[in-house]
Amino acid sequence: MLVIGLMSGTSYDAVDAAAAELRLDGDRLTLRPLGMVSASYDAGLRASLAAALPPAAVPLAEVCRLDTGIGRAFAAAAVRANREVCAERAELVASHGQTVFHWAEGGRVHGTLQLGQPAWIAEATGLPVVADFRARDVAAGGQGAPLVSLVDLLWLRGRPGRPVALNIGGIANVTAPDGTAFDTGPGCALLDAAVREFSGGRLAYDADGALAARGEVDGRLLHRLLGEPYYALPAPKTTGKEVFHAGYLRSAGLLDGARTEDVLATLTMLTARTIADAVRAVGATEVVASGGGMRNPVLAGTLRELLAEIPVRASDELGLPAAAKEAYAFAVLGFLTAHGLPATDPRSTGARHPSVLGSLTPGTAGFRWPAPAEYPPQRLVVETPERATANGTPVGSR
Template identity: 35%
Template sequence: MAQSNLYIGLMTGTSLDGIDAVIVDMQDSTPRLIASLGAPLPPQLRAQLLQLQSASHDEIHLAQLAANAHSLACAAVVATLLEKAQLKPNAIMAIGNHGQTIRHRPELGYTLQIGNHALLAEHTGITVVGDFRSRDVAAGGQGAPLVPAFHQAVFASPNQNRIILNIGGIANLSWLGQDQRITGFDSGPGNVLMDLWIHQHRGANYDADGAWAASGQILPDLLADMLTEPFFAQPAPKSTGRDLFHQTWLDQHLVGRNDKAADVQATLCALTANSISQAILSQGTPDEVLVCGGGAHNQQLMHLLTQQLSCPVSSTASVGIHPDWVEAFAFAWLAERCITRASANLPAVTGAQGSRILGAIWPN
């Protein structure tokens, strides 16, 4: 294994919009971003992964093929990233690969992120660390969110109560208290329902800048109906995904309605903002909210959050990390924790019985 302080982090999230990759230098107490790269998922792979979000015929075979394709796509991104950074594979200690979540059922004792880590190691020539969530679930935890420990290491302030808000397909938040209190949990849908609706009506994968949502009117009765979802009132620790917030969930709330498509989009944007705001305020009044993930680019969503929270709301760029790279950065950090045999979960966040070393290693 290479003796290096450089780690690669790879992330494909619930939105299925692409592969985010970073190289991070872990030498100092504050990790430093060396290079970053984003690449869209190949359309066929995205379709395969979407199909696997719900039960279908011959799932084991389809999942293995998708895992292989996912790892080959990641290997290609790693090669391009290394070329961009003018580095050779032997300069990297390990790759932290989140894989793609296709089932998340911690209440049944499992979570599944597919990705052929052995194939990724073979094609990159770099040690791979993957399967980060299973050990926390085995210890009675939710296996999510895992990023609050990273948020604590990188974003905590002794002078402020900060919220780090990741808005991907699903939204999750970390409360970083100046008194060292840390909590974190999934608040509900981030972009996932908005993405589904705009793809259904306009063929786009996402609502750029939230422009379509901004063009519509929020439907108060529909919003109130959606906010009756029991998950929102469930106490932390809690986590969710496409297993709950999917097309059928949305369709059930639209039965018998004939609303304008833009108004539904506006309401879905409000649903994300309201559920996030309620979750944040349940923890206290923060001094600052720092947003990362694709939702940081949704101007309408950011506007609604600013209206509902009596504190500044900005992206993590304001404290030095571009919002597009925070999650990939976190999995580079998690890989380093695994390689150095350091615990990386926060039992107070996930509900696990104790601190655990997360991840499995495929050595090169």
């Protein structure tokens, strides 16, 4: 089945559309990455989204406008991916949508909201769409995150030692081979918020970590930030921009006359330190990293320094492009849903049981469900271009 996975993370800068050919053969699920397109939100939509995120109070009219605007943006990305990567052969779209609120209180998640109405995607592409993945896990008592942990578990199974998957987006998360998975804390969320505050909204992020590289870590401030109670909570746990936003910076006194470069250097160390602490806590012998945070050389370099004895390699080395790994993961989740298979591991999310995720919006011709699979896959094999060519199957181009 040829599936397009759509993803926009907590940095809400762009919609990634990754196309994959997926095959289920016994206990093995094979993923052949075909390529991706990435489409930035237009400036107006991104500004509206930023203004609507917690702790802002938002009228329902604005929620409706955002749901429509984000849905159209996801639809446009899907159309491009189907045309440019799939030669109009895609069979299914799996859309994560845009998380705008994750209702976590007292160590439990009570609800979650992703915008990006899938009807716009189905109308634009003519394809069936699986969307709203997180809600079912939350309804089953889970955290609804990290939701791609099952993909990580299947993908890294069989590697020597204890390989740990790491994704650094707005929020960072890890998945260990025993199923332990959780958000470590802020990835780029506080860094991005600080840059926007200090630049008066002119800059959205610290490009290449250039500002942080010119700063000095404030040890006392770092110590105070590390006292955040979230870090001491046991797994499974999840957090988001409901906690780590500009108001968090203000309450911590980071915006009161401090030098921009020093604040960013300190926040970079905070992100790297909390990730490193989490990686050591789960006994990692290897880190396979992805997400936009890995494109920040200062953050990635600081993390590697803190984990000097533990190799940190980009997911590209194992066949999944770091920039599109989560979009590919949602293509897998959509494929599992289409085949009636659960796409969660209760060890990772804390749910009472595994769940078949998402809801279906039919395409122009409706949707013919594949024959239900007899049992879920036990491993995920990523077919690299070299392996695909060896098998006589040319890989699609971007």
